[in-house]
Amino acid sequence: MTTESVRDGIREYRCIDWEDFNKFVNEFSTEPVERTTIIWRGQRDSKWPLESSLTRLVKKIPKTEWVRVRDHVKNFAFATRGRRGANPRLMPESADDDWWTLGRHHGLATPLLDWTSSPYTAAFFAYAKKESPHSKFRVVFGLSEKSVEWKSSEIYRQWKQKHDRLIAEGRPDRATELNEADTIEFIRPMTDENQRLVSQGGLFTRSPFRRDVVKWVSEHCKGDTHVRLHKVLLPDGERVKALKALNRMNINYLSLFPDLEGASLHCNMQLSIDHY
Numbered sequence: 001m002t003t004e005s006v007r008d009g010i011r012e013y014r015c016i017d018w019e020d021f022n023k024f025v026n027e028f029s030t031e032p033v034e035r036t037t038i039i040w041r042g043q044r045d046s047k048w049p050l051e052s053s054l055t056r057l058v059k060k061i062p063k064t065e066w067v068r069v070r071d072h073v074k075n076f077a078f079a080t081r082g083r084r085g086a087n088p089r090l091m092p093e094s095a096d097d098d099w100w101t102l103g104r105h106h107g108l109a110t111p112l113l114d115w116t117s118s119p120y121t122a123a124f125f126a127y128a129k130k131e132s133p134h135s136k137f138r139v140v141f142g143l144s145e146k147s148v149e150w151k152s153s154e155i156y157r158q159w160k161q162k163h164d165r166l167i168a169e170g171r172p173d174r175a176t177e178l179n180e181a182d183t184i185e186f187i188r189p190m191t192d193e194n195q196r197l198v199s200q201g202g203l204f205t206r207s208p209f210r211r212d213v214v215k216w217v218s219e220h221c222k223g224d225t226h227v228r229l230h231k232v233l234l235p236d237g238e239r240v241k242a243l244k245a246l247n248r249m250n251i252n253y254l255s256l257f258p259d260l261e262g263a264s265l266h267c268n269m270q271l272s273i274d275h276y
Contacts, residue, residue, distance in 0.1 A: 009221025009228040010214065014137075018238045018245060021140075025119050038142040038230070039115040039186075039203060042126030045133035046233050050113065050141060050213035057109040058210075069209065073110075076103050101189040101204065105196050111209060112187065115143065117201035121256065124246050127239045128253075130272070138239075142230035143205070143213070145186055151220055151228070152183035159183075180208055184216060195258045240273055247276060 004012045015021045028038070041050070058069060077091075077099050091098045100110045116122050119140060126138040159181035166174045187204040189197070196202070207216060217229045234242070246252065253265035270276045 006225050006227055008218040009224045009226060010217055010231060011227045011229070012231045012233065014233045015235065017235065018242045021123065021232065021234060021242075024232060028119075037145045038119075039117060039145055039205075040119045040122035041113070041115045041141045041143070042122035042124065043139050043141070044126060044129050044131065045135050046137040046139035046231075047133070047135040048139075049215070051211065052109075052111045052113050052207075053104075054109040054111045055210050073099050073103075076108055097187055097189065097206075100206075101187070101197075104204070111206050112204040113206070113213065115203050115205060117203070118251075120246060120249060120251050121200055123234065123242060124251050124256065126234060127242045127246075128269075130239070132236050136236050138234040138236060140232040140234060141213075142232065144228045147226065147228045148184050148217075149186065152181075152185070155183050155220065156181045182208055182211070182216070182220075184213065196256065199258050200256050243269070243273060244276060 004014070013024055015024065043050075054069070054072070073096050080102075091102075100108075100112050104110045104112050104114070116125075119142065122140045123138075126140055166172070185206045187206060189204070205213065207213060214229065214231075221228055243252075253262045253269060256262065257265060
């Protein structure tokens with residue numbers, strides 16, 4: 001496994017094969033506690049940014065008005081009336097995180113980015129789709145939760161000081177014009193309506209609209225040798241070997257999607273991969 005030097009808080013690993021990824025994961029079992037607070041995300045192409053589905057959708061819509069984006073979650077809450085079962089859990093209209101979480105795994109474009117507590121679950125999602133990436137590499141990202149929370153707290157304090165100073169100077173209009181603090185928030189929803197979230201060890205991050213997490217780390221940690229984001233490149237050619245190994249670990253569509261869609265996708269993979 002080739003390990004490149006840390007740059008701006010990001011460390012990139014290039015795995016030669018699937019066994020190399022196993023070695024990478026095993027190294028974390030002997031690391032300090034701080035590195036055990038890593039959350040993971042897999043993507044099919046290593047060149048894709050770490051950005052939300054809402055950002056990706058809006059990029060495709062020319063001249064999108066901000067009010068339409070702002071009202072997106074309210075529109076979803078209204079549209080769910082009569083569609084959440086006989087006795088749905090009461091959620092106030094103002095509980096944006098709950099509504100975003102509910103919509104995320106039902107196809108709603110949201111500002112949330114999916115993560116998992118398991119690097120192997122992340123690897124499954126990196127390899128699940130057959131289409132080959134343009135970069136020739138799949139990718140698993142590992143984000144250091146504690147380090148990012150600390151950095152976000154520092155950013156928020158600086159933003160709050162500037163905001164409060166403008167208020168004290170009698171310039172509330174200027175304070176209102178300030179963009180939201182450029183922080184990353186970690187969300188672990190308490191919901192009974194998303195079995196997939198539980199099965200996948202899932203959680204979310206939320207960052208400002210149109211924000212790429214990779215760029216966030218590189219910009220706020222410029223010149224920093226403290227690793228906040230691990231980027232693990234997985235060779236596309238190892239897809240079948242990896243998926244077979246993960247299936248033996250009971251990491252597959254059947255276990256991660258505990259519903260009829262999961263059963264269907266699992267059977268499709270059994271059909272398409274010999275001796276799966």
